[in-house]
Amino acid sequence: MSSDVMPIQAVQASGQPWVETLHEWVTTVDHKRLGILYLLYALFFLVVAGSEAMIMRIQLMYPHNNFVSPQVFNRMFTMHGTTMVFFVGIPVLFGFANYLVPLMIGARDMAFPRLNAFSFWLTAFGGLLLYFSFLGGSGLYGAGNAPDVGWWAYAPLTSRAFSPGHSTDYWTIALLVSGFGSIGTAINIIATIISMRCPGVKLSRMPLLVWMNLVMSGMVLIAITPLSAAQIMLCVDRYLGGHFFDTQAGGSATLWMHFFWIFGHPEVYILIIPAFAFMSEIVPVFSRKPIFGYPVMVGATVCIGFLSMSVWAHHMFSIGMSSYSNTFFTLTTLAVGIPTGIKIFNWLGTMWGGRILLKTPMLFCIGFLFQFLIAGLTGIMLGSAAFNWQLTGSYFVVAHFHYTLVGGLLFALFGAFYYWYPKITGRMMSEGLGKLHFWLFFIGFHLTFDLMHIPGLLGMPRRIYTYEPGRGWDTMNFLVTIGAFVQAIATLVFVANLIVSYFKGAKAGNDPWDAWTLEWSTSSPPPAYNFASIPRVASRRPLWDLKHPEDPDSRYE
């Protein structure tokens, strides 16, 4: 079949005044620009929340340290957690989804471009509102009126009686607003995937990144909304005299816990499933083989989506539920580990018999495999309710979830940045700086988060601004802080790479990695309309078919 080749040139910068450029970006409804806005927003807050972590680690370097007051420390851990989950994690993943999903399914934009823009600005405003809290109350040095109730905001600590200022209100309203933004984007992603696929992209032919964002968005619809509902109830309590969580009037503190974790647990799967998506796109390309077991990867992801809604009370094993409840949630928690763990095998199966290219994106993916394995295993320990009675509320848990989110999600994200940066900007990132970033971060990560398990095992609870000397926690805390500094330096190397490569990076061309999905068929960066003509597709790897017409995938699917 003959093909029409229509060269697409990148649009030249027209030398327009900067206000016009700014105006274009602020009013854009283009999924690629909104994707970039999400990514930049998330990167900014990654640095901010990372600084909050550094403040905490410096305070915890020595027992009885006086770097910050208890009030400031408590605001730091609350803001660090809240920012990382809601203003780094969700935006960065929505940023990649926004950018890549339409391109991968051969669409020209998302289903609802204006809703897309509206959702982004809602989320952005939520973040600004949350950080505005630093300017309230006792002012900047006392960390103002920033929330200090922990990112779970347990009742009744959040009631008017125990949180008389506005710190809780900032938390509640900022997250309510950004929550609505998240729901808007999730609706958009689902509608785009269902209704905007180009001819030939059957559901069974969609790239795994598309499938996984579909599952993740479905989860957002039913997981973020319980948090929104609980936050509305909290507002009713705090402003209208309601008693939802008012233990003095017969209300229940554990009801908040249930509602929060019905959101909170699926939320962490919402954060990690797109990381699985990045793995599933990058590992095959750098192993030069298709993903091993595509149907099971899809099925396992859908399974995780459903099962993850049934495990939430494993965050509540110590609150005094009956032995039957504890046993049930142990079962579901261990069960959800199965479809999750299987994926590790599928990625290993993809690498097996391949021709592995150890470029920076792949290095981060291999790091992910190693670290997600460990994180999953400590997750199994935490899933066993009886073992959990010792581990929960301690630094063991803190180490576990940082292992999944930093060792897992952040490593996959770094891989994604290095992999798709050429597509987004038209330039390659520096491979030398990339490897430096990887090794520095790897060393810092393990120094911090491997050792962090130990104080937890030796009885150190979490969320404490200082600790008693002589309990075996001192040296570990000191070394953990050193590792944090190393990670901070590595992150600066990464940011430098992003900036320098934008100006000095080698030109990327359409398809620098010799990959197989539709986004690599158009220019780097793509034109506003994405494709010269709407593609038509016959397999899961349309570009493989084009490059290997003698042995197309369509023969084997």
Next chain:
Amino acid sequence: MSAITTSLEGTPVAWKLPYRGRVGMACLIIAESAIFTIFVVAYLFYVGKSLTGPTPREVLETPIFYTICLLSSSLTIHFAGKFLERGKRGVFLGLWLLTIVLGGLFMYGTGQEWHRLIYEHGLTISTNLFGTTYYSLVGLHAFHVTAGLVMLSIVLLFGLANRVGTEQFARVDVLSLYWHFVDVVWVIVFTVVYVLGR
């Protein structure tokens, strides 16, 4: 290397995907259902647990008439859509207006009930657990009815300006999906508050 166009053999000739407006509204309904579920769970959890104050049995009167109003508005909006599809704009507008009136009656009924509860029985959102959960749940639903009425009124205005025809049927249909959702939620809220909760 410049662009590759991807034109391959074996792609389907007919390629029909669901209407994105419908998919979007279905997603919105799923999300809203989750919010309502949490409020219903809170309501059921707190049944009988108030430490003081009026109980449901003492103060609630089953709003049968206004429920019939709201549920019939689902019928009227359904038929309004059917007539619009066939191009009968006049009938469509009439039924659409009737839908708004019925929804408005329901809101009036809710307002009347709340007035009675507050001034005759002293039940407010801060009185006890029953007050908190009742006003929150019924209020959340009433808020969604109001939002629906606003949207229906906007469509009515466009309709009166003769801008709503068969071409707009798909979008009008998506809006009536929302209205049906609001009615289904009322069936559940009604059962939980006026049947189970007493």
Next chain:
Amino acid sequence: MTNKHKTEWKAVAARVTGILVILTGVLLAARACVASPPGDHPIPSIFDPHSANAESLYHLSNFVLAITAVIFVVVFALLAYVTVKFRNRAADARREPTQVYGSTQIELAWTVIPILIVVVLFLSTARVIHAVQDAAKPAKAVAVTAIGHQFWWEFRYPELGIATANELHIPVSTPTYLKLLSADTDHSFWIPQLGGKTDLIPNRINEMWVQPQQTGVFLGQCAQYCGTQHAKMLLRVSVESPEDFDAWVHAQKQPAIQDEKEAAGSRVFESTSCVNCHAVGGTNGTGRFGPDLTHLMSRRTIAAGAAENTSENLRLWIQNPDAIKPGSLMPAMKLNDADLDALVRYLETLR
């Protein structure tokens, strides 16, 4: 093999060795503090059980750790092997490897084996959950009611009629049943060497039991964020021989010592707002908002472990609590020096 491959081999080998070193170090360090001399247990390690419950949790944890260790070794070995064996070599840069899409048998195998592992882990956990939570309460058990406050622990022994704060005394071998309540926000009672943690939640009654096997002092602290001074809500548990425990109970049951030499101090106590919060048996102080001070000097620490129980600290705590525990609910009493000295001397008689 070219030089480039030799270097890459070395890099991978270095990485693998480094990882193994770190992991071994981690595991060894964690187990380093298992045995401690009797009487003094300064390291609250979960791997150093001294009670029946802590023992069963300890055995279960070892079992889970063993299984996860095996899984780790197997999968890590696969990862290392794959990364090294299938690395790109210059020779085959142009050829794509055989495209394999999946294998039903292999995928079945690596689904079934994890399912079996999960079943085993679940059953062993379920057994321990029931053993701990559904144990029959023996007739002869010491009953303690623990009430969590911001930021201190109230301990009442309802059957013995005594009340104390922050430092719990229990006998060895006899089980102690704790009823856990909260006066304000959520807290959590955690002494790792004596058992898992259980939360104290307002408007909810939780129960736990402890059956210590060795005497000594065991340390812990609040494990659920409860506000500004969550970090300084420390716990000391003294496990004592039956004779020592009885002696302690007997001493606690005595009314407050009334030393005429310190009458001035006791007047300060009874005539200022101290009595709004604090109780001293036999005086008009019956406040329950703060710790019971009847036998204050029988405790090693004050302010829930934030400071040693010395003259200077007592004085500082009353005059300026923020210097010891900023954000605690103890108000600065604003007494003149004479009154303050008298009050401290009086408090020091409350043995």
